[in-house]
Amino acid sequence: MNEIRKQLLQALLASRGFVSGEELSQQLSVSRTAIWKHIEELRKEGYQIEAVRKQGYRLVAEPNTLSPSVIASHLRTKWLGHDLHYFDEVESTQTIAHRLAREGAPAGTVVLADHQQAGKGRLGRTWFSPKGTGLWMSLVVRPHIPLTSVPQLTLLTAVAVLRAVKQTTSIALSIKWPNDLLYGGQKVAGILTELNAEADRVNYVVIGVGLNVNQEAEDFPPELSSKAISLKLAAQKPISRKDLVVAILQEWENVYNLYQQHGFGPVKTLWEAHTCSLGQRIVARTPHGQVEGVARGITDEGALLLEDGQGHVHRIYSADIETL
Amino acid sequence: MNEIRKQLLQALLASRGFVSGEELSQQLSVSRTAIWKHIEELRKEGYQIEAVRKQGYRLVAEPNTLSPSVIASHLRTKWLGHDLHYFDEVESTQTIAHRLAREGAPAGTVVLADHQQAGKGRLGRTWFSPKGTGLWMSLVVRPHIPLTSVPQLTLLTAVAVLRAVKQTTSIALSIKWPNDLLYGGQKVAGILTELNAEADRVNYVVIGVGLNVNQEAEDFPPELSSKAISLKLAAQKPISRKDLVVAILQEWENVYNLYQQHGFGPVKTLWEAHTCSLGQRIVARTPHGQVEGVARGITDEGALLLEDGQGHVHRIYSADIETL
Structure with missing residues (x-):
């Protein structure tokens, strides 16, 4: 996204009411005509922006998509998700993230899709990923860790997603070893950690997160209906996927910082505090x-x-x- | 390669002199005209075959390439190298082997090239792979082993290549931990083990072998001339690359069988017997x-x-x- 446009959006998001063209012009150091042109571009992207003489501009609604501009205007991470690839429809975000990583994509690259035709689950299984209702995303990271430590990243991701869901929806999930997040014993999210490595060096890791957000009960195929649940069904209200993406990327970066600075110990403690597997x-x-x-x-x-x-x-x- | 043609070649290779058309026709259960046609095809592939009335056919010389038909006519492995991909020139056999493995190539698939433009070494380095003088190959395997065991495959491969070189050339190499084969302290071969995995399951492993065979001293760039050596320089005579490929694939399969049946123990013993690293x-x-x-x-x-x-x-x- 254009940097001026991103700052413009952030200014509109920061204000709950009108911001004058004059104020935006000064804040962004561009002409009022330029501001007007960027507002027009944002409208084309699906932003509803009201313009009132002598009052200025007001953001009424954001487009209901997970497009890079929408995510970027809300994201406050230092590195994770700055390189964001969004697709309406893909075979699998994992496959695309692998390709990008092979071609040299930087650590922190994120692939997000509205619909996966063949979402990948653990052990070569598929993951049900219908259109418009879930979060299907893959992160590329390049950690300097031995191969034996890679499974730690699955547990780290479970902690980050759980915390992000709690913040965004107040729903308390629990972790089932190694890679599922449950609500009332039913699956809300799965994590798939894949790596490409030399025998003694990790080249890159691709971490996939599949999260059921706004599915209705009847959206799940019969074989999943007793096993899977969405956050909407758990919260009994629709959940913003955009807010979830932003929170997950932020929490992932936070927990990963903790991991890099203090090792697996504190992550393990968090994981143990939220698992339903122990003692069972x-x-x-x-x-x-x-x-x-x-x-x-x-x-x-x-x-x-x-x-x-x-x-x-x-x-x-x-x-x-x-x-x- | 055509199965009849492969059997025909094997029959000619098995006999040191002439084999009659009649005998070949009976052995392969095809007409003498068919035998003649296959002989013509083999000649087009570069085989020199003498035909003498009343005596039959005699193989005079094989083409000096590593083409699948040449390798297949000599190979006696059960599974390794049956799916062989040969290229005159590639960027890197590792890259091609990875692509084939992603697309579902079976365990035992081998990629072989006469020249690598950008051969891959360990830790992201390059491997000098000039045309026509070395063996640049990559094996695809799909072992059911934990991630932690993958480095064992580097050591296993070092043992297999060392044994194959000994058989083919009588040259005794030594192994420098983890992945080099040396002659008189100079590098003859390197091994690069790469993997694609889930956090708890190996999808596939690609093992690259780069072996300096027929380079002259002046073929090595100045920065390698004191560090690298070819088998030809060590043996003071040219070495058949085809014989080496066949021996390496056979030995690799043998040592891998040992590994699958008895674990890493016997491989470790062989490795220790041939390393120059210990005690140093x-x-x-x-x-x-x-x-x-x-x-x-x-x-x-x-x-x-x-x-x-x-x-x-x-x-x-x-x-x-x-x-x-």
Whole structure:
């Protein structure tokens, strides 16, 4: 987005009423004619802006999209999401983020789509991503961490999304190890962490977040209806996807700063405070067989510690988890 | 390559002299006219085949290329290299192998090039890959191993390439941790292991092997001339690149079978038997600083154990190593 236009929008957003053309002209150091032209451009993008003689301009409504200009005018992160790619429809935001990362996209690049035709879930599964109702996004990061630490980023993202949802909607979600966010036991969000690496160096990580926002109960296909829920159904009111995107990017950057400065310790503490997995009797279906037991904690690598009936503690790196 | 033509070639290769058209016709269950047509096709591919009345056909010379038909006629692996992609010139075989793997190429797919314009080395460096003189190849594998085990594949590949070179040329190389093969302290080969994964599951691994085969001393650029050497310079005679490819693929499959059946233990034993790194006083330059000490061994994850002057043992996952 044009930098003047972004500042103009921010000035209109900051004021709840009218801002005079004269004031905007001084604040942005451009002519009043230029202000008028940028207002016209914003109207073309879908902004409703009222203009009244002697009073100036007033922002009445923003376009109901997740377009880069809308997000950029609200975003206050230092680096995350500054390079934002928005698509009305994609196969999968993960696939696009991988391509951008391969082509050298900087850390903090974000891919956002209104609709995914083939959203990717964990372990090669699909993620139901209908049009206009959810948040389907992928972040590109380039952390200097060993391969063994990459699963920590899934847990970090779960914490960030949970906090952003709480701020934006007051809804308290809980985390199911390793990558789901639940409301009343039903899935609201999933996280998919993928990486490209040398054997001893991470090239880039793509973190996908799929979040059910404004679906109605009948929007879910029958096989998901008992397992999945949207924030709108949980809050019993529609939720602004734009506010959620902005909050998620801000919280992700905050929690990642904490992680970079103090390591996984504080992230682990936050994760443990919000998980519903610990203390539960669960069955973990791993690629190497099934383990039943009580979830006791997570390791510093993000593995789940599962104590079986004989008191033996298993480290679970990859599994499907079901509460017994 | 056409299956009949492959069998025909194998029959000619198996015989050191003439094979009659009648015999080939019976062996391959096709007409003598068909045999003649396939012989013509092979000649077009660059095979020199002598035909003498009443004696039959005799293979005089194979084309001096690494084309799939040449490799396939010699290859006896069960799965590795059956899907072989050969290019006269590529940017990097790694890049192509990654693309093929993303598009679903099966485990065992091999990419081979006569010339790389931008061969990839470890830690984002380049690898000097001139035309016609080296082996520049990438293998796609899909192992069911945790991310932490991926560095083992670098060590496994070092063992396989070393054994293949020994068989083909009688030259004894040594392994410098983690990924170089040396002759008299100079670099003959490098290995680059890259992966694409979810946080808890490997999607695929691409293993690149760059091997200096027939370069003359003056073929190396000045900055490499004291550091790099070719097998031809080491053996003081030219080496068949085709024989090397076939031997490397066979040995890789053998060592990988060992790894799949018995784990990393026997591979580690082979690696330790051929390394020049252990017992040496070295300096390891890691992303987190420099460690000096004596290399004592490798861990089961393939990390180097380095004992410093105070007797403290460091685990080195990623570093440049220099012998003191």
